[in-house]
Amino acid sequence: MNTPNSQPPNKFIQWIKSSITARMFMVGFLTLILLIPLFFVQNLIEERAQRQQEVVAEINEKWGEEVLVYGPVLKIPYTLPVKKTVQNPGTKTFETLVTEEEHIAYFFPEQLNLKTQVNPEIKSRSIYKTTVYNSETHFEGSFAVPDFSDAPGEPVQILWEKARVLFQTSNLKGVNKQVKINLNGTSYLFTSKFEQRVGKSLDAVELFMMESTAIKPESLPQESKVSFTMDLHINGSQQIQFIPIGKTTEAQITSDWETNNFTGNFLPYNQDKLEGKGFDAKWRVLDINRPFPQEFFISLPTLNAYAFGVNFMIPVDEYQKSERTAKYGFLVIGLTFLIFFLIQTLSKIGIHPFQYLMIGLALIMFYTLLISISEHSNYLNAYLVASVAVVLLISLYARSILKNIKFPVFIGLSLTLLYSFIYVIIQLESYALLVGSIGLFIILALVMYVSRKIDWNS
Structure with a gap:
């Protein structure tokens, strides 16, 4: 109740x-x-x-984004005979004229050796952190005498006086010293080459072109191979990668960064790469290991998918x-x-x-x-x-x-x-x-x- x-x-x-x-x-x-x-x-x-990703991208954009290196590549123009049929206005008959049309051939190094020292550091903004680095890469190698046998026709003339060396990287902003190449004892300075780009690259990383000044005849492999050396000082972030364009490519990347992550299409071959503090990784890539030749006669292809290198991103998310x-x-x-x-x-x-x-x-x-x-x-x-x-x-x-x-x-x-x-x-x-x-x-x-x-x- x-x-x-x-x-x-x-x-x-x-x-x-x-x-x-x-x-x-x-x-x-x-x-x-x-x-x-x-x-x-x-x-x-x-x-x-x-x-966090927006802040990291902002830091990387100001310091220097990820680095992908493609080069050096020897660029040699040449001419091919082109037959054209034209009408003679006087006789009203058709005649065949042979003219010369200019094309460009691209040749990769016969030997490409590179040694890279990467010095990473952690940058912070507010509560967010990211890894950036400065790197020094020394290139050595040689260019063999160009082989035009696979050209789309028999060259009438090889325009040696127009030959240049090309070098591409994904991060022009990060370059902090003048880029030069030494060919047979003579140095040639690289300058940025403007390229009209329509839309975005199909690859995740877009490459920008640098081209050397005119190459002297004695520095070109007209009769025998020529050796070259060059240095690249560049700031970057996230990762650094190289495309193995040498007939034999040997690479060594060292750093005191302990949380490394080897990335790309090829892995280091040395078993002692992680001994001690940091790493000392070595690669050897032969032309038979990748599906592209040493020369191209139409255009320089995009080979980003065959790059290798090291990722420096902070692994703990x-x-x-x-x-x-x-x-x-x-x-x-x-x-x-x-x-x-x-x-x-x-x-x-x-x-x-x-x-x-x-x-x-x-x-x-x-x-x-x-x-x-x-x-x-x-x-x-x-x-x-x-x-x-x-x-x-x-x-x-x-x-x-x-x-x-x-x-x-x-x-x-x-x-x-x-x-x-x-x-x-x-x-x-x-x-x-x-x-x-x-x-x-x-x-x-x-x-x-x-x-x-x-x-x-x-």
Whole structure:
């Protein structure tokens, strides 16, 4: 019997408390509702990651972007006979005239040796960091006597006086010293060559041309091969790569950067490349190893896909790890609610839907704490702080709900194991799926074991 000041119990709440089916639907509905703030958290992570990329791109653009080197290449014009049929205006007869049409041939070095010293450093702006570097590359090699046998016709004349040396790089802004090439003891200065570009290059990296001044006859391989040397001093970021255009290309890249990542179409051959501090990597690429010849008679092709080199980007991506962690948010919320559901069902202790909602929001706060702390520390520290804070918060809140100590302790231990399990999965790469599947199987088995005592007819 109700007293005058008492209110009748809420029938909906009473139904949820008394019906297992109703509690199951309520828990499932709240889990789906909490996917909305979880979705916004994932968008926040993506937004912060995009902001990081914008800041890194701005730093790299001012310092010097990634470096791709293509050259040196010997450019030799030549003429081919062209027959044209014209009408004689006087006799009204047709005559065949032979004229000369100029073409250009491109010849790659017979031998190309390069040694590169890269000195990286970390640049920061606000909370964001990126890797930049200055590099010094010494080129040595030789050009063989040009072979015009594969030209589209028999050359009438080779225009040696118009011969030049071409050199291409993706980062003209980063060049910090004049670029010269020494051919048979004579130096020739490179200058930028303007090229009208329509649209963007098909490759991710666009190359810009430099061309030498006129080459003296004694510096050209007209009768015998000529040797060359040149130096390139250039600032860059992210990575440095070279295209192996020599008939034999030998390269050596050294640096004190420890978190290296060899990239491109060819890998270093020396086994001791990572001994000591930094790395000392060596490559040897033969013409038979790549699918292009030593000379071209139509145009200079784009060969970016065959480059090799080293990537200096900072390998630890806190945003990527946070994004992967957030993808397990549905699993964490679902399993945590399942623990409270089983405790409520087995112990007959009432838990209000609002209390479930507060627990779910506490679980969502883990991800905002994780992303905000990781921007000022490393991922491990952020994960520890965020997980400890959330586990303590939910355990203390459970103590006030469940009115005893054993259930909050069990919940705290369960959440600790769950967050530890997810951290291990995030760290793994090759075995993440295997470990995750085994872990979920064990969790399912435990739930089946505990739930066997529940009277589902109540």
